[in-house]
Amino acid sequence: MIWTDGLAMTDAENRQAAVRRFRDRWIFPLFLLLEFSYGLGQDTQVVLRGRVLDSATGRPLPNVNVEILGTDRGTVSDRWGRFTLILREASPITIQVSHIGYETAHTFWTPDQPPVVQFRLKETFLLMDEVVATGTRTPRIHRNVPVPTEVISTQDIREAGTLNVADLLNQQAGVQIASAVDGGSVINLLGMDSKYILILRDGKPITGKFNGRVDLDQIPTSSLQKIEILKGPSSALYGSEAMGGVINLVTDTTRSSSHWQVAARYQNPARGSVQPWQWNRGTHALRLSWGGRRSRLAFRLDGDFQKIGLDKEVLYLDIDQVRKGTFHTWLRGKITSGISVEWDQSWFQDRETGHSLVMNNSTTVTRWEEVVRGQWTPHSAWTIEPSIRFGSYGRTYSQIRPWGSTVTADTTAESTLELELLIRRETSVSTLNLGADWTRSAYRSDRVDSARQWETIPSLFWQQEYRRGRLSWIAGGRWDREQNGIWQFSPRIGVMVTPGERWKVRATIGGGYRRPSFLDRFISWNHIQFGYRVVGNPRLVSEQSLGLTLGAEWYRDSRFRFSLLGYVTRFRHMIKDYVIEPGLLSYHNIDRVRFLGLELQGRWSLSSRLLLSGGLNWLDNRNELTGQQVPNTQPLSLNARLSYRLHTYHLEGAVLCKWVASYTPQEYDPVLGTFVYADHPRRSYTIWEGHLVYHSGEKVEWVFGVQNATDYINLQYGPFTGRRMYAEIRWNRKGIK
Missing domain, CATH: 2.60.40.1120 (Carboxypeptidase-like, regulatory domain)
Incomplete structure (x- = not known):
């Protein structure tokens, strides 16, 4: 017992006093020290x-x-x-x-x-790995995608100096653009007609086709970030029309938080002098762009306007002037950390007029498309993406005598409503995509029976991707229910092996199909200019394809990339026109057609200032029944591009060339209803182009270029326009927040 201040303390009280003394001497000072240290850390962080x-x-x-x-x-x-x-x-x-x-x-x-x-x-011409999504519907680094994908990058688009997608693609090996008699552009990719190549914008089909094809010279390049190209049947993801390949036009939405650009261009008429003050000659183009980001909202507005004075430069076209206008709006809002909404709207109009002593003609094309996408991430591994797309297309063609009497009045209208739901589950080793699609299309034309036709197509698709070590594989399929109740199934399997640090080997096999178009089934039209009549065939069945691709890629120090791709695609039930009787044509299904090709591509960064790129394409496309070559096939072609940058002199540019080997072309005979070989082979030819940009400070760019520098023209098979030179000035303003 201890006595304190005259009072005796028990043992329990002694222990409590000892605890208090320890608390006061050690615990409180320690807490104060930790709190002070934490506050000091907060102040200095x-x-x-x-x-x-x-x-x-x-x-x-x-x-x-x-x-x-x-x-x-x-x-x-x-x-x-x-x-x-x-x-x-x-x-x-x-x-x-x-x-x-x-x-x-x-x-x-x-x-x-x-x-x-x-x-x-500063870019050094090292080979960047683009992020691509077309081949798998999931963003992936280009070199890690098991499906062969070609990318036309932002820099490629800038150096091409073209105003529309048709001219841009025509610079590539294995791509042929022919000007049709009606004034549109017909693209052949790997020798296949463009009706077998699905054209997408940001992963969605483009509404509006004339003669079954999307006119690519109606799509400006000013708002594009890149173009992704899939070669081989891709209906397993995208359904009808992707039986030969897919071209996805990706809009640029990666601009800084505040920017605007104004660009004005003049291009002289083919084989004509440079006279920018003459409004009715040459091409006058104006492009406007404004975009930015405000808190949770990102936006971009683009306008592209062109006035082209043709002055009857192109053979067979009675067109004097072309006026084109495109307006594009893109908005993206982030509602919460896991929910975002995107709105995309585009409007296009093309008006072509021609005048002569005996006939005045005009063509007006209008296209309007609207897409609303949502993205919800309820869990780190799950993503749900619903979307709705609405599109409308109209084309009016008329021929009127100078005294007012109407000779021809032809109207075509098309509308599409699409609902899609995509569910994705992604882990470190696998990705699963599940989707459902419902599309309703209506078509009205003065060229088809009953004037108006419509169809509703529901679809289901899935895709599983798995990655383990040096092996990646992908498998999937899609079911599309046609209007007649038949389900079309399109499978695809792809494998990628990485045998070494610098090597990639890919192999894919897949199926595709294409539904007969409204015109194939219901057309009833007199071609007055050439003196024959075309009638549709409602009994046509869907065309089908089965394709195999095998390729290898080799990289070296991110400065050299080399790829070799071989492919073979077989078509069944291919739709072909034939003669019922002299002056009367229709369509029927035939078997079989084989597309065989080999493609070589490379990019080599010679230095921080020079980049050499190019490709070679060899084709052997034949009708297996007759052994004849498929029309519009260029068996051998190559393209090359030398890009340069002289930062000291504020210059950058490129020199491009495309060479096409000699071949024997085929011409369509409406009397026989088939293509016949020309009497003489076409000689090989080379097209040269150049592009130069001078940076005058941070805000102004001066652009100069020449197209078809050697002035090569072939009035029968194209190119139909000769040498053209252009000058452009761009005002840029970029901001940061």
């Missing part, structure tokens, strides 16, 4: 924010590696090029940013500077 942009274009660069030298701390930039670094203490640091295809940059930051940094990286 620095949040450093930054942005990474392309020095030439001002566009944000996503997925850039950002690290603090001498530490293990770092991050990557988001899709808008933004990044955040949290510094534990306010001390000087060196920040390094690096990205494939760009020079590595450093900056030294000290605490007395604002906590904001910005990097503008």
Whole structure:
């Protein structure tokens, strides 16, 4: 017992007093020290924010590696090029940013500077890995996709100097663009008619076809980020019309948070002098673009307007002037951290007029499309993407005598409503896509029986992708129910093996199909100009295809890329026109047609200033019943491009050429109802083009170029237009928030 202040304390009280003394002497001071240290850490902690942009274009660069030298701390930039670094203490640091295809940059930051940094990286012509989605419907690094995909990049589009997609694709090997008598462009990819190639914009079909084809010279290149091309049957993902391949036009939505651009171009008429002040001659083009980001909202507005004075340059076309206008709006809003909505609307109008002493003609084409997409991520592994698409298309063609009497009045209208639901589950080793699609199309034309036809097509599709070590494989299929109740099944299997660090080997096999178009089944039209009549065949069955591709890619130090691709595709029930009797044509199904080809492509970064790229394409497409070559096949062609950048002189540009080997063309005989070989083979020819950009400060660019520099013309098979030179000025403003 202890006595304290005259009072005796028990043992229990003694223990309690000892605990209080220990608490007061040690526990409280320790807590105060920890709290002070935490507060001190909070006071000295620095949040450093930054942005990474392309020095030439001002566009944000996503997925850039950002690290603090001498530490293990770092991050990557988001899709808008933004990044955040949290510094534990306010001390000087060196920040390094690096990205494939760009020079590595450093900056030294000290605490007395604002906590904001910005990097503008210079491209070095290293070969960047694009993110592609067309082949799998899931964003993937290009070299990791098991499906062979060709990409025409942003830089390729800039250096091409073209105003529309048709002219851009025509620079590629294995692609042939022919001007039709009606004024449109007919594209042949790998020797296949464009009606077997599905044209997409941001993964959605484009409404409106004339004679079963999308007219690609109606689509401007000004708002495109890139073009993805799948070669081989792809109906397993996209249904009808993808039996030969897919071309996906990807809109540029990666601009900085605040930007605008105004561009004006003049292009002289073919074989004519440069006279920009003559409004009725040559091509006058104006392009406007404005976009940005405000909190949770991103937007972009584009306008493209062209006035073309043809002055009857193209043989068989009684067209004097063409006026084209395109307006595109894109909005994306982030509602919550896991829900976002995207709205995409485009409007296009093309008006062509021609006048002569005996006939005045006019053609007006109008296309309007609207897409609303949603994205919901209820779980880190699951994504749900509903979408609705509405499109309308109209074409009016008329021939009127100068004194007012109408000779021809031809109207075509098409509308489409599509509902789609895509569900994706993604893990580190696998990706599962499940989807359902419902499409209702209506078609009205003065050229078809009953004037108006419609159809409703429900579809289901799935795709499983698996990745393990050096092996990746993909398998899937799609069911489409046709109007007659028959279900079409289109499968696909793909495998990619990585035998070495620099090698990729891919193989795919897949099926495709194409429903007979409204015109194939119901057309009833007199071709007055050529003196024959065409009637449809309602008993036509769907065309089917089975294709195999085998390819290999080789990389070296991100500076050299080489690819070799072989493919064979067989068509069954191919639709072909035939003569019922002299002057009367119709359509029927035939067996079989084989498309065989070999493609070689390469890109070589010679230095930080020079890039050499090109491709070679060999084709052997034949009707297996007759052994004859498929019409409009160019057996051998190649293209090459030398790109250069002289940063010291603020210059960049490219020289392009395309060579087509000699071959014997075929011409359509409406009396026989078939193609017949020409009397003489066509000689080989080469097309040269050049493009130059001078950067006058950060806001102004001067662009000069020449197309078909050698002035090569073939009035029977094309090209129909000769040498053209153009000059363009661009005003740019880029901002950052």
